[in-house]
Amino acid sequence: ETGVTQTPRHLVMGMTNKKSLKCEQHLGHNAMYWYKQSAKKPLELMFVYSLEERVENNSVPSRFSPECPNSSHLFLHLHTLQPEDSALYLCASSQVHGLTAYEQYFGPGTRLTVT
Amino acid sequence: AQSVTQLGSHVSVSEGALVLLRCNYSSSVPPYLFWYVQYPNQGLQLLLKYTTGATLVKGINGFEAEFKKSETSFHLTKPSAHMSDAAEYFCAVRGSGEYGNKLVFGAGTILRVKS
Numbered sequence: 396e397t398g399v400t401q402t403p404r405h406l407v408m409g410m411t412n413k414k415s416l417k418c419e420q421h422l423g424h425n426a427m428y429w430y431k432q433s434a435k436k437p438l439e440l441m442f443v444y445s446l447e448e449r450v451e452n453n454s455v456p457s458r459f460s461p462e463c464p465n466s467s468h469l470f471l472h473l474h475t476l477q478p479e480d481s482a483l484y485l486c487a488s489s490q491v492h493g494l495t496a497y498e499q500y501f502g503p504g505t506r507l508t509v510t
Numbered sequence: 511a512q513s514v515t516q517l518g519s520h521v522s523v524s525e526g527a528l529v530l531l532r533c534n535y536s537s538s539v540p541p542y543l544f545w546y547v548q549y550p551n552q553g554l555q556l557l558l559k560y561t562t563g564a565t566l567v568k569g570i571n572g573f574e575a576e577f578k579k580s581e582t583s584f585h586l587t588k589p590s591a592h593m594s595d596a597a598e599y600f601c602a603v604r605g606s607g608e609y610g611n612k613l614v615f616g617a618g619t620i621l622r623v624k625s
Binding site for chain 2: 401440496497502
């Protein structure tokens with residue numbers, strides 16, 4: 396595997412389900428990100444992990460719970476979602492030096508549909 | 511705070527015509543600038559980047575962009591559009607200070623190529 400991978404690519408879940416999205420980066424980077432991309436809305440940054448520490452949480456509802464067990468893996472745990480949470484969820488990674496990040500590399504995304 | 515404005519949410523060109531996608535930025539630090547492309551139901555792919563040095567940067571698929579500090583612009587161009595260029599394009603600038611570990615994205619421009 397190369398680059399950034401995400402599984403699953405498509406997920407349909409009911410509002411009472413619990414599921415997890417997985418992201419893995421094979422680039423040796425030290426920062427990882429979760430974004431939400433909804434139709435006709437700007438890209439929304441959800442969470443930032445730098446050196447496995449969560450450094451940003453952009454007022455995301457608690458029904459989204461991130462986990463970064465090491466610098467190569469990032470999870471997004473989902474529970475009791477709402478239909479408006481249906482979107483493309485993108486994972487990205489980058490190399491951060493001090494407070495400066497360089498280009499981010501994105502995975503293919505998980506298309507989530509909440510029914 | 512950093513910000514990015516992409517002029518025109520939709521741009522339509524004929525095949526073989528010049529592609530020009532506009533991006534203006536605001537940055538309190540020397541900007542690092544990026545262009546990404548997104549095809550339907552895929553992640554964002556890095557097209558090109560400017561950090562320091564030469565202000566005209568070349569990217570993949572025949573695209574290039576010129577950093578103009580005086581105009582705070584980083585417009586994306588391609589001399590001759592191809593049908594396969596139809597996609598959404600995002601301009602981004604690096605954050606600064608405590609936000610240096612993230613990128614600030616524009617709202618995106620959808621490029622349509624007519625045959």
